Amino acid sequence: MTNPLYQSMIRAATETRNIDFKAAMNWLTASKCERFEILKDVAAFANVGGGHLIIGRDEPTYTSGCVSSEQAESFDPTDFNTFVNRYLRPAVECRITIEAFNGDQLIVIEIPEFDSSPLIFQTVGNCGDTTCRKNPHFKPGDLFTRTKAQQSQRVSDPDDMRDILNRGLRKNQDELMNSFQRVLASPSAIEQALPQSPYDNELEEDERDFFHGIFYPWVPHVGHFDLTVRPANYQHERLELRSTPSKIKQYAYVLNRNNVFESIPYDNDHESRNFSGGCRMALKKPEWRRYEGVSLRQSGLYRLVRIFPEDFKPNEDRTRAELVEVDRSLWLDSFVTQMTMLHLLARRIARDLLSDLGDEVQIDLRVDGLAGRRLLVNRPDPMLELRLRLSSTPGSENVFRFPLRTTRRALEVDAVTTARNQCAKILWTFGLSGDGLIGIQRGLLGGFDPTALTAE
DSSP states (O other), X not given: OOOHHHHHHHHHTOOBTTXXXXXXXXXXXXXXXXXXXXXXXXXXXXXXXXXXXXXXXXXXXXXXXXXXXXXXXXXXXXXXXXXXXXXXXXXXXXXXXXXXXXXXXXXXXXXXOOSSSOOEEOSOOOOSOGGGGTSOSOOTTOOEEEOTTSOEEEOOSHHHHHHHHHHHHHHHHHHHHHHHHHHTTOOOOBOOOOOSOHHHHHHHHHIIIIIHHHHTTTGGGSOEEEEEEEESSOOTTSSOGGGHHHHHHHTTEEEOTTSOEEEOOOTTSOEEEEETTEEEEEEEEGGGTEEEEEEEETTSOEEEEEEOGGGEEEOTTSSSEEEOOSSOEEEHHHHHHHHHHHHHHHHHHHHHHOSSTTOEEEEEEEEEOOTTOEEEEOOSOGGGOEEEEGGGSTTOOSEEEEEEXXXXXXXXXXXXXXXHHHHHHHHHHTTOOOTTHHHHHHHHTTTOOGGGOOOO
């Protein structure tokens, strides 16, 4: 059997912060120098969220080369992990897989992110070469990270050190929170869908009577976000019916940490109508390059569908916008910003619908229409615009679903982090790294470090 994620990474043949290619080697006969270089990669990947070493591809294209059966057999997981944990603490367990790709045999070493504290070298890495006496591969106390140049190096930059330490603090906070939740019998945040409930019937009704009429038949041909927020426990009259129109407008404004408002411009350019179960509002402004629909029910069920702004372009006199049929793009900054704002919106809704921090909420986010696009990055220099086609690897995913059942307490802290992790997962699936996501979110939050968010 083959792993779709491994196949996608091999097919992309691109090194990133979390993916590295190595030439074929035999682990049993490899020199200490070669083994120590692998150790540096293991430590670096574990400290930046995990990663994959793909062994068997030749430089510089990473499209040719393979390992022999003897080389594949030499990578015994027990022997490999024993060697790794002889030099690194805390202990880490790497997964080793033999992957077949277009007739080639490759070795994929999957390195997990550290559990609670970063991986640190415990002993010196001197392979015996004369140059290593003065400059060993690693020394006791060394902390390694992956650079933007896709290299494993000792941590020397304060931002890299801060990023690793924040990861450790985040994980320890999560473990502490989970311990409290277990004591209080409150389940921690897990990615799973709720069982069948009356909310499902309401969603079907909204789809049939409202969203279908706004977006179909052309919505399958454009990219869009589809966000649903609902309490875990169904209550038909959770909200006053007369309050739903005003709350929809309130939810159009998401307040970030520095009191900067990001708005959905409903105001006077919307079509709203009440119905027996709540209020629905549609925004169709092609000249603004925005198509959106939102519904809020008395039961507390909220759904928002928002089209990617890149899928419309203004006509010559800029009086209206037309659907982009070919050569579609996606601005990375805009995409990460929208994902983050949607999670902040979900947090705001949960505050209004849930009375207790331990109350559970179900958030379902679907991102549709990603394959076949150019990813545009305009940072930090406009002259260095990066254009990558997300469908450069055949079979790349087009639809991503992120079901999350969590508590209001966890959502208060995790909203921004969850958005960033989901963006990284999308990019990683296309063989791209998640470098720069924290910087984009920091810009959105007015310079505030998104990894340091706490419950308000």
